[in-house]
Amino acid sequence: MTTSVITLGTGSPIPHPDRAGPATLVSSDGQHLLFDCGRGVVMRLAAAGVGPAQLHAVWLTHLHSDHICDLGDVITTRWITTFTPTPLDIVGPPGTAAHVDAVLASLSADIGYRIAHHDDLDDPPMVRVHEIDPGEVHAGVPDGWSVRAAATDHRPVIPTLGYRVATGTATVAICGDTVPCEGLDEICAAADAMVITAIRDDVVRSIGLPRLDDICGYHSSLDAAARTAAAAGVATLIITHHVPAPGPGDADVITSRIADHYGGAVVVANDLDRIDI
Numbered sequence: 001m002t003t004s005v006i007t008l009g010t011g012s013p014i015p016h017p018d019r020a021g022p023a024t025l026v027s028s029d030g031q032h033l034l035f036d037c038g039r040g041v042v043m044r045l046a047a048a049g050v051g052p053a054q055l056h057a058v059w060l061t062h063l064h065s066d067h068i069c070d071l072g073d074v075i076t077t078r079w080i081t082t083f084t085p086t087p088l089d090i091v092g093p094p095g096t097a098a099h100v101d102a103v104l105a106s107l108s109a110d111i112g113y114r115i116a117h118h119d120d121l122d123d124p125p126m127v128r129v130h131e132i133d134p135g136e137v138h139a140g141v142p143d144g145w146s147v148r149a150a151a152t153d154h155r156p157v158i159p160t161l162g163y164r165v166a167t168g169t170a171t172v173a174i175c176g177d178t179v180p181c182e183g184l185d186e187i188c189a190a191a192d193a194m195v196i197t198a199i200r201d202d203v204v205r206s207i208g209l210p211r212l213d214d215i216c217g218y219h220s221s222l223d224a225a226a227r228t229a230a231a232a233g234v235a236t237l238i239i240t241h242h243v244p245a246p247g248p249g250d251a252d253v254i255t256s257r258i259a260d261h262y263g264g265a266v267v268v269a270n271d272l273d274r275i276d277i
């Protein structure tokens with residue numbers, strides 16, 4: 001049985017025609033967990049051959065807009081493509097429930113239109129929100145899998161969570177946006193794959209805009225991500241949420257900078273890369 005990590009969206013808040021917003025799918029044996037819901041996530045799910053109706057659960061690392069902006073599309077598309085009330089479990093840090101309530105409120109006109117229009121549609125979207133703290137998670141976890149959450153460090157954004165996902169055949173660390181910290185080390189320890197936001201701080205700082213400089217302060221640099229992966233003994237390091245988006249030849253630069261600190265396999269992810277473990 002294979003576990004697959006599919007980098008659905010590898011972009012950032014900066015729009016890019018070929019990179020959707022942050023979202024990663026972990027799949028094994030017909031079960032799918034979606035981590036974050038960035039720009040275009042439902043289109044990328046379609047390209048991966050997985051509809052919102054097939055998701056076991058949606059997991060959020062934090063409530064930054066680029067990680068959640070298309071959650072409403074996931075909720076709506078699941079609702080209208082299932083023919084019996086099918087709850088969607090959404091797991092995330094404290095604050096997730098208020099956000100989901102706001103998303104549903106923003107959709108209230110649409111929900112009313114569709115219920116009025118379709119005789120076979122009587123109920124609004126069924127969503128079950130599970131706000132969690134660091135530790136073993138039980139909601140939204142497929143049979144035979146386990147997920148452990150740990151606090152990450154993306155301050156001033158609080159709370160943020162990273163996840164250690166064990167599918168039964170592989171362990172994947174979904175790190176999200178974070179600088180090196182104890183929680184990050186915990187979820188990455190001896191993982192088969194580590195998916196992390198890593199910023200080209202050399203390029204970003206060279207632009208000389210304070211607002212861009214701020215980005216470097218609360219994400220891992222390439223060097224930091226590589227050091228974390230090396231210390232944790234990770235087998236494959238997957239770099240995503242690129243800032244800036246890699247141009248021609250940049251993947252080689254990124255790989256070579258990481259190789260200064262880390263000797264394992266490296267994937268400089270593009271949208272819809274599928275890494276089979």
Ligand SMILES: [Zn+2]
Pocket residue numbers: 062064154157177
């Ligand atoms: Zn963030």
